[in-house]
Amino acid sequence: MGERDAIEGDSLTKLMASAKRMWTNDTYWMLMPYKLRDPGVILKYDGEVKDSTATTTRSLGLRSRGADAGGSLLGVMSIARP
Secondary structure, eight states, X not given: OOOOOOOOHHHHHHHHHHHHHHHHHHHHHHHHHHHTTXXXXXXXXXXXXXXXXXXXXXXXXXXXXXXXXXXXXXXXXXXXXX
């Protein structure tokens, strides 16, 4: 195999920051089902909605109690109808 150049300096810093953002996002969504029962999480069935492909899904809104009146949005889970 050929020799490869090491990534250093500004390029390394940018790649590491990008990798951390991706890891944080992926880990959040991977662990989301375990967060549903955390204290302060508010689940709300939003009913059936059509997604961008016109598929009907069931939508579940997730919010956490926060300092503001509405709380912060944690995510929306859509489950395809059987």
